[in-house]
Structures are given as C-alpha cells and as structure tokens.
Amino acid sequence: MAEQHRADVIVSCLHGRCPDLIPALQEEIERRGLTTEVEVVESGCRGLCAMGPVILLQPEGIFYTNVQPADVPELVEETLIKGRAVPRLTYKEPLTHKDVCYYEDIPFYNKQMRHVMHKCGMINPESIAEYIALDGYQALAKALTEMSPEEIIAEVKKSGLRGRGGAGFATGRKWESTRQAEGDVRYVVANGDEGDPGAFMNRSLMEGDPHAIIEGMVIGAYAIGAHEGFIYVRDEYPLAVRNLNMAIEQAREYGLLGEDILGTGFDFDIRIVRGAGAFVCGESSALMQSVEGKVGEPRPKHYHATERGLWDKPTALNNVETWANIPLIINNGADWFASVGTERSKGTKTFCLVGQIANTGLIEVPMGITLREIVYDIGGGIPGNGDFKAVQTGGPSGGCIPADQLDLPVDYDSLIEAGSMMGSGGMIVMDNHTCMVDIARYFLDFLKEESCGKCTPCREGIRRMLEILTRITQGEGEMADLDTLEALARTVQNASLCGLGKSAPNPVLSTLHYFRDEYVAHIEEKKCPAGVCKALIEYYIIAENCTGCGLCRRKCPQQAISGEKKEPHVIDLELCIKCGICHDVCKFDAVGVR
Amino acid sequence: MVDQHRINEIIDGYGADRMNALAILQDIQREYNYLPRKSLEWTAERLNVPVGEIYRMATFFTSFSLQPKGEYMCKVCMGTACHVLGGPRILEALERELGIKAGETTSDGKFSLEAVRCLGACALGPVMVVNEEPHGYMTPEKATNLIRKIASSDVEKVAAPQPASERASARPTVDLSGVPPAG
Ligand SMILES: Cc1cc2nc3c(=O)[nH]c(=O)nc-3n(C[C@H](O)[C@H](O)[C@H](O)COP(=O)(O)O)c2cc1C
Ligand code: SF4
Ligand code: FES
Secondary structure, eight states: OOTTOSEEEEEEOOTTSOTTHHHHHHHHHHHTTOTTTEEEEEOOOOSOGGGOSEEEEETTTEEEOSOOGGGHHHHIIIIIISOOOOGGGBEEOTTTOOEEOBGGGOHHHHTOOOSTTSSTTTSOTTOHHHHHHTTTTHHHHHHHHHOOHHHHHHHHHHHTOBOSSSSOOBHHHHHHHHHHSSSSOOEEEEEEOOOOTTOOHHHHHHHHOHHHHHHHHHHHHHHHTOSEEEEEEOTTOHHHHHHHHHHHHHHHHTTSSEEEETTTTEEEEEEEEEOOSOGGGGSHHHHHHHHTTSOOOOOOOSSOTTTSOGGGSOEEEEEHHHHHHHHHHHHHOHHHHHTSBOSSSBSEEEEEEEESOSSOEEEEEETTOBHHIIIIIISOOOOTTOOEEEEEESGGGSEEEEGGGTTOBOSHHHHHHTTOOOTTSEEEEEETTSOHHHHHHHHHHHHHHHOOOOSHHHHHHHHHHHHHHHHHHTTOOOHHHHHHHHHHHHHHHHHOSSHHHHHTTHHHHHHHHHOHHHHHIIIIIOOOTTSOOGGGOOEEEOTTTOOOOOHHHHHOTTOOEEOOTTSOOEEOTTTOOOOOHHHHHOSSSOEEEO | OOOHHHHHHHHHHHOSOGGGHHHHHHHHHHHHSSOOHHHHHHHHHHHTSOHHHHHHHHHHSTTOOSSOOOSEEEEEEOSHHHHHTTHHHHHHHHHHHHTOOTTOBOTTSOEEEEEESOOSOGGGOSOEEETTEEEOSOOHHHHHHHHHHHHHHHHHHHHSSSHHHHHHHHSOOOOOTTSOOOO
16 A cells, blocks of 8 residues: 555455465566565455455556466566556456456445445555554544544444444444443453354454454443453454454554553553354353353343443443444544445445355445345356355344345344344355255254253253254154244243344244245155255266266265266165265266255 | 473463463463363462363363364364355265264374364355365365375375384373273
C-alpha cells in the first residue's frame, strides 16, 4: 500500500501452501531492476480459497489465480513491464470457463459487500502502518477524544448491530448492561473459538486483519469501562495467534494499547488465551471458565455474563467479527451501518461457502441477500453433474434449508423461521450426492463427542438419537423410530442446560421436516437415494460404458474386480468393501452406485 | 525423557498461576507430543491445584493426549465440508492402509491416525494434515499414496547410521507389566 511505489503486487491465500512464491516474485522484481517501483505485499485471505494463491495487481486491478513460482518471470515481463495481462493466469468462471481479467468484474466479488473484510487481502496483517494508512485506528481516536462512553453505546445501539457469533443478541444492549452492572472491575472478551466444523471466517479475519478486532475491543472497553480484555483463539489456528500477538505488540508500541492510550488517560490491555479443541468452549460461560484456567463446562445462567462473567465480574463477550464491526460504525456512523440489511438484521455478514459449490471460499454479503444469489451468483452453482439439494447453516446448532426455500432472505429471523440459524457463518452446500439422514447422523456424532456431559438430557438424548439414526442408515430402522426421534428431540431441546444441548436436535428436526422422504426410503425401501449409506448401496459396472481399460481392477484394494482387457468388467460383491475407489478412478462413468 | 527442569521453564514462562494452566499444558503437549504423567503432577504442584483438576483438563480437551503419539501425525478432517466431500472415505482408506483405527498408533510408532473436526481449510476439502502440513483435495488414492511415500522416504532416513536405536529410546513404550496375560 506504500504510496511511493508505482505498483503493488498483493499476494493472498498462501495458507502455507506455496512458500516459494513470494521469494520468487521478489527475486524476479529485483533482477529486472523494479525494486523501487513495485512492492510485493503478502496479504490475508481474499476469499477465493479454492483458486489460491491469488495475486491482485494494483493499480490496474488485474487478478490472477493459481499462481505458481514458475509463472513469475512471465508475470513480471508481461504485466509489470509491458502492462499486459497473462491470459493463462486470469480468472476463469468455473462453469462457463469465461475469462475475466479484472478483479472488479468477477461475479464472485461484485455481488459481495466487503466491509468487515475490506482490509483483509489488501494489507499486510503484520504491519500496523498499513492498517493505519487505510484509516485504521481513526475510529479509536474519534471515540476516545470526541465521544463519551454513553455516546458510543448509543451509537452502537442505533446501528442495530447484532452479535455475529450465533444468537444475534443486540450488541449495544449487551454493552449497556455491562456498563451499568455493579462493580469496578469489568472485562471484555473476544470469542475466536470458531468451533463450527466447516467454517473459517473468524480465522481469516484474525489472520488477515487482527488490528480491526483490537481496535473494536479498545473502543468497547472504553465504552463499558473495562481495563483488561481477552481474545480466546482456537489452538488449531497458530497463524491467527501469531498475527494477533504481533498486532498487540505493535499497538502497544504505538500507544494504542496499554497505559494512557493516545494520551487520554485511558488504560486497557489485551491477552490471548488459546483454546484446546472443545466445541462447547465457544459457549460463553464455558469459554469464561476456560479463560479462568478451569475445565470449560457451561454454568447455569442464574446471572447473565454482563453482571457476573469472568471471575464473577461484569463481562462483555462478543464474537471477533462483532468487534471488527465497531470501528466501521464509529467511523461512518450508525446510519451508514443501518442503511445496509433488513429491518431487524443490519450490516453485512461473512460466510464460508463450502461443500458442493463451484466457488468455494469466504464471502461477505449484505444481510437480506437471498440464498439463491449466494449459491448461484457468488458461488457459481453446483459443479459437475450434481443438483442442488440443501444448504446447511448454523453449524451443529443449525439446520438444512431445501431447494424450494432458495429465495429465503439471509437474516437472523428468516433463518430461524426456516428451522436453522445464522450461527457464526458456516454455509455448506449439499447436492444430490449428500444423504440427509447421514448428515443428521454426522452432526449428532459430532455433538456426542462435544457434549460436556454435565446434564443428562443432552448427554443421553444425543446418544439415543444417534443410535436410532445409525440404525436407520444401516437399513434397520422402523417407521416408529421417526416419532421417537421427534419426541427425544423435543425433550433435549427443552431440558438441556446450555445452547449446545438446546440446539443439538436442530439438524435432526430440520432434515426430518424437509427430507422425510429420504428417511422413509431408508426405512421402507432399504435404499439410500444419495448413494452414501454403505449398508444400503452397492457398486456395479455399467457394461455399456465400460471399455475394459482395467484401471479399476488394478486400483481395487480387495481385488474384487475382474474382467478381460477391452471387455466389460464385473465387481464381486462378496469381496467388495464399498470403498468407492473404482467409482473415483473410472474415466468413463462406468461404475454406478445403487 | 520428561525433564522436570524443562517443565519448570515452561511454567515460569507464563507464571505459576492457575489461569495459565491451559497454556502450560499446550506447551508441554507440543514439546513431548503428549502429556507425560509426571508433567501433570509437577504442574499441579507448581500451580497449587489438585492433580485431579489438571488431569480433568488433560482429558476434557481433545487436543491433549495421555499416550505418546507416532512420529507422523495424520489428521483427517471430519468437519462438515470435508464430510460432504468424502472425508470419511479418506479415513477408511488410511485405516486400511495403516492397519489401525482412528485414534491409534502403528506398532512401530511411526504413524498416528486421528479424525479431527475442521482444520479451517474447508475450501480445500477433503483435507488431511500430516505433521502440521495441510494437503487439500484428497482422494482415498492420493491419501494412501502420500502415506506410502512418507513410509518409503523414512526407510532411507532410518538407514543412516545411528538413529534407529535413538528413536527406540526416545519413544517411551507403554508399560504393560501390570496387565495380566491374555487368556
Ligand atoms: C455450543 C456453543 C458453541 C458456540 N461457539 C461459538 C463460537 O465458536 N464463536 C462464537 O463467537 N460464539 C459461539 N457461541 C455463541 C457464544 O455463546 C456467544 O453467544 C457469542 O460469542 C456472543 O457474541 P456475539 O453476541 O458477538 O455473537 C457458541 C454457543 C454455543 C452454545
Ligand atoms: S447442554 Fe450439553 S454441553 Fe451444555 S451443559 Fe448440558 S451436557 Fe454440557
Ligand atoms: S470441514 Fe474440513 S477443514 Fe473445515
């Protein structure tokens, strides 16, 4: 972002995948004598993960995907010296293979609204100077010098910001209760535990723009009167821990954290706590137990955390994305923030668009956008020969939304009405190769491991539901099981202590509601329509497609396939263990599942 | 083996406060690949908390292990995105290849296999990680080939003069003396 350079080469989504790319670029730029003109910036996630590493060349806005070190000489010669794009490296639409040269023309990006993630993938997250160059810490200066704590809280309330970690509690109200709670020690906490399997937006934010979270926390701490803050990060995210630590150090050096921030007399500092792989620790009371150095089990909520949280002191706990929205609200005003979104869901939300979708990656969209726009315009539709079946949101607490609800607006209330929830932003697209009974079983299996076991309805209820679902996927279910499942689900929902148990039945209930026919097929016809449940499927060779090439015969780990060269082969079902490798390797679509 | 001096260094790096228990255990786990029993006792003593409490933490959080792990830690993602894209088939293929189940270590102490929930690289699913190095877009075939490649490159490494005996002593075996003979 340095102003004095003629051009920037911004490299993203390395994820440790291509350590040689940046050195190769730097070397080539030096060799061609461009060092003073061109700067290479190693940046955070730009969202288009599946096509990384990606490079954005500024100011031209040329965008390259899948760049490898071997491409570097041509890239430098053609683009940086001659000013032409290298067609081989430009973005191709996944389904139409249309060539798109400029960043701003790519449909994946132009339906998005990147506010929170604005700096992610634009700046080097290791450099506070780059953050500051893009208006970073201006909101903090404004808040601390021009606004009273009450004014800040009023602004956040007016913006309509709701928590981005799941339940969507109004952030301004939470801060107000924390400020008004009795006691002189207060805390702020950022939840970066991101336990939802299939989601990584918080990771990208912490890695790509750590200062935004820190800035939001300092403003929040000032507003509620806290002097100490904690960021709780999953241990699986070492780069996030590193970048946050580095950002904290730099902020201290710049007088933006620590004692007497910006000479205003306000003291505040932040510590990082690493989680250790327990989904339930994302739940607020369990998280706070864990920060205190105890086993992360939820506590009964006789008191709200805003009154008695960390060490029984008033605590404002918010998701990292919630915190990162704060500087935007202070800088641009509550009205600007509230101008995006729906009546009751304001602003933008990040999602991880993954699963059976052409453009997998991290997206940020205005609240109220339809699922159809996300799946087809941004996501580019379903790859291969699949048909869209459902999109799962809300992680293990959420549900599956079927095709006939694709026009559902994505906001807190509509998602709950549809039997799912916003969650922290996982969005998993499923096509006709996904079995919905298996998905329900999968989530319960996950939750069985993650239930802390403190209360019986959650611990036992999940196990019993899982047993029933496992039976159904093995072809041993009965129709009466469906009623038992529903009854169990209601009990677990009503009688569990924390949010994990209360929402655990959602995946079961939503699939039962929308995809009952699949359950019935498993039970009555002993068939898995999606071809997933092993006990109910068999692989077979489609003779008219088989060229007798022998590839499957050689790859089968069980030697279950036989046949003469150039003759259709056959699978011996006695030997077959249904690993599906033959189906994977066949180039002629000659292996079917039934 | 477990060195009390080193454990104390780790504790002192954070300060002997209960609040740091989690971070201390994480560092010990990183250093030894598991939490040796002695280290739990020393930590409890230094932090002045009952050893049962420390033991409870060590068993509650899934990233801790009380058993030594193999030289190559293979984690196969069973997160939702990877599940939808075929993660379970990758795990099955590796279980077949290595002859162990998820959660176990091969008898030569070379490979540990684990099913984990989301590595935060969902866009590259199905994902597996071998000793912190991520591998995306896996298929059962690619996964078994990767393991075979590691196993064969390791043969060359072991063929070098001393390491074999060194590795044997560096890898504490489980004490079975108290277990009654089968049958
Ligand atoms: C089982 C469970 C897991 C949760 N995991 C997370 C998580 O990973 N990240 C998160 O921000 N919130 C998580 N939450 C929600 C938190 O309890 C809390 O509501 C949230 O962090 C508050 O922040 P917000 O108001 O900014 O959304 C979880 C809740 C439950 C019940
Ligand atoms: S509902 Fe489940 S996870 Fe929550 S406290 Fe009870 S047993 Fe633990
Ligand atoms: S689901 Fe496998 S990495 Fe996220």
